Amino acid sequence: MQVDASISIALYPDHCEHPNELLNCVETTVSHAKDAPGKIVMYDAGRMRSERYNDDYLLEELRAALSNHELTCY
Numbered sequence: 001m002q003v004d005a006s007i008s009i010a011l012y013p014d015h016c017e018h019p020n021e022l023l024n025c026v027e028t029t030v031s032h033a034k035d036a037p038g039k040i041v042m043y044d045a046g047r048m049r050s051e052r053y054n055d056d057y058l059l060e061e062l063r064a065a066l067s068n069h070e071l072t073c074y
Helices: 019-035 045-067
Strands: 007-009 040-042
Touching (some): 007 019
């Protein structure tokens, strides 16, 4: 049996203002940890903001495509 583990690290108060936000920080970093060479990644707010920008841009593009009948949603 082969076991594979990934570790995503977020620290309070370094990475968030409220302890309840820690899980959100870790969840946004997990996919990066799975692809990282050592499978360990520290939360980086700057990287997450730029990725969030891309997500927001994608949502705008999808909404525009729906409005222009360029995409059909079922």
